[in-house]
Amino acid sequence: MDHTQLLSAFRDKGILHLKEGNGKVITLIKPELWKAEMGEDWTFLLFDLFQIRTICEPFSEVSLDIVEYANKPTIYHSPVNRIIKNGPIVNGVLKFSLILEPNWNKLLFQISQPVIVKIDTKEDTLHQTPILFPLLSPSTKEMFLGPEGEVKIIKG
Template structure:
């Protein structure tokens, strides 16, 4: 994966369409470019545990431990931080995922901000990678994490 070329394209336009190893196109976008007509099926991608604080209400240690020690790709649903005024938030809840796969994590690190993801966006792109995107795995889990340690499995 040519990180420099991908990061440059993302910084230039604020959006990046990338065909991953399964042939699906994933779209990465700056959160400030999101508009309601784009739909609510977007997920915040994080490269570091501490980024959760910028998008979600403060978490309990239990909730942070769940995110930190989960070894399967997981999408979390959690109450959005009140400072986020615009974004794919439904009833005060947003979706996020901490991406641990080394190549994707490095790309997100180099972008250096939380980004929005839309899976299988059907967009044309000239960017390709053979590396599978972790959230497209059939073993991807979904769970609700509340700030007080509430946990609810949505998709196990």
């Protein structure tokens, strides 16, 4: 994956449309550029466990362990941090995923801030990668994680 070109495109516009290995176009955007008319089906992408603090209410150790030791791609639904004013928040809850796949993780690390992603946006793009986006895996799980350790499986 050519990170230099992708980073440049993202930094210039704050948005990046990228065709991944399955042929689906994903859209990455800075949260501050998100608008309500873009819909609510967006997920925050994180490259590091400590980034959870910036977007969610403080987590219990149990909830952090669940995120840290997940062995399959997982989208978590959790109460939003009060400092987050803009982004795809539904009834005080946002979605996030810790991306561990090395190439995608490196891209997110180089962006160096949480971004939000919408999957299969069908946008035209010149940017592509043969690397599969982890959240498009059929084994992707979804679960609610509460700050006090509450856990509810949404999609197993």
